[in-house]
Amino acid sequence: MKQVCLMCGRGADDRNLYCQEAACPAEKSPLIFEHGEKLADIEILKPVIVLRASTIYKANWQNKLVYLKIAHEGQKHTTRLKREAILLQTVTEPDLYFLPHLQLPYPGAKEPYGQVVVQNQLLFYYIFDYVEGEPLSEVLARNPQPWIYHTCSIVSDLASSISLLQSLGVCHLALNPEMVLVNFSATRGSETVSPTSTRKPEVATILLLDLGIATLQAEASGQWYPGISHPAYTAPELLNEAYPSVSYRTDVYGLGLILYEMLIGQPAYPARLLDDKALIRVVREGKPVPMNRNKDVSPVAGIAEKAIRPDPNSRQAHASELSQNLKSTFKKIPSEKEVWWRKTDVLLKIAIGLFTAAFFIFLIFVTVSLLS
Structure with a gap:
């Protein structure tokens, strides 16, 4: 077993983790x-x-x-x-x-x-x-700005999972990319597109690995505690520890942060650059990293910006509304255009042509040999 700090990510095999940063709770970190x-x-x-x-x-x-x-x-x-x-x-x-x-x-x-x-x-x-996949946080570390159709598909499916919880009267309150397992493998007919392929599969499937506070909305204010979520992904209304305010719009905020991050290529708030107390101040101010996708994907950018507004009443009312907004914006993921030389009929014609040419060359060679 080893000790891993939940804040800075440092680890120690001797279970004597130490960090020189005063704000880092390394010595109290869990054993892994x-x-x-x-x-x-x-x-x-x-x-x-x-x-x-x-x-x-x-x-x-x-x-x-x-x-x-x-x-x-x-x-x-x-x-x-x-x-x-x-x-x-x-x-x-x-x-x-x-x-x-x-x-x-x-x-x-x-x-x-x-x-x-x-x-x-x-x-x-x-x-x-067990299902195949990797945390969305790791996907974004490699590719901070995924294909827009994958972005919409992932967040829409994630919103559907939160909508299911909300239909049961349950709040999550701790959404972040680490909690979402993503699998980019997809099947087109008999062809399987692997995660390492340069081609984009049509489907990115997800699994919500953690249900957050996992409690009824009426009880959520009393059950929520700061240690369950990263401050950079915590809604402003939860940051008043004495009187945290909870509604379904709180989870809309979490969904919006993930969508926002996938659009701009970085967290809306600097998750790794500040300690928890400094992050809380920044989140309360409600000034995220500016949106830079208002020209190429304006409708989706607008959905994300609305979802992370500091005032809960200005956001989408619930997760299903956000999911429906995304689905209506991108109704169907378009099929990827085939490169001309990958098309089956083209490959077949090339093969026939090469075989025919080889056959004629063989005939010429045999004829010349007989004449000589």
């Missing part, structure tokens, strides 16, 4: 499992993403790949994870399209989560089905 370590009968393969309240791992369990989520130490984190697991247990097909498919920790388990003691520390966890 590494490849080959075990939690009960679950073998850790690798950490997928370290969130503020939990860590998600790719793991091997009962001879199959799964995702394992372990809450960080602390009563608020463990209570949140239990509440999240119970919520996932209530969601059934076909609603699971964008949400994790929960697995019971053992047959006949009364609770959808498990607990185990590791090095004198009681850990709470739950298991869910």
Whole structure:
């Protein structure tokens, strides 16, 4: 196990993490499992993403790949994870399209989560089905401004998952790119487009890895706590810790921030450059990095700008409205234009031509040989 700071990302294998920056809580950072370590009968393969309240791992369990989520130490984190697991247990097909498919920790388990003691520390966890993909945060680190159709597709699907939660009366309140698993593999007929291909697949599928505060809107103000989310992705109305204000428009803000970031190629607020207290001041001022896509994709830029307005009443009313706005703007992802030499009929004609030419050359060679 090693220690990883949730703020600066520094790590230490000797579990004695130290950072010279006064604002960095390195010494209080969670312990992260590494490849080959075990939690009960679950073998850790690798950490997928370290969130503020939990860590998600790719793991091997009962001879199959799964995702394992372990809450960080602390009563608020463990209570949140239990509440999240119970919520996932209530969601059934076909609603699971964008949400994790929960697995019971053992047959006949009364609770959808498990607990185990590791090095004198009681850990709470739950298991869910494995699907291929990578966190959106990693995708954006490689390609800060994705294809606009992928951007709209990802955020629209993410909004649909939040809309499902809102239909159950549930708030998330902690959306950020780290919580979204994205898979760019797609199938066109018999052709599979791989993530490493230079061609753009038509579909980018998502899975919401974390349900945030995972509580009813009426109870959300009392359940929300600063440690669950990154300040750069926290709505201004939540930053008054004594009286946080919560509505469905709060999650619209989170969706808008992700859309905004994918459009401009960087976070709306400087997530990695400031400590939490400085970030909170910047977010409260409501002055994000200026929008630079008002000319080429003006309708989408307008949707993003509206969603992140400081005044909740000026945003879209709920996630489904934002999703519908995006779908009406880009109704159908256009098929990619084929490069001429990739077309099947062109390749066939070229092959026939080459074969014919080779045949005539062979005949000429044979004829010349016989005459000589």
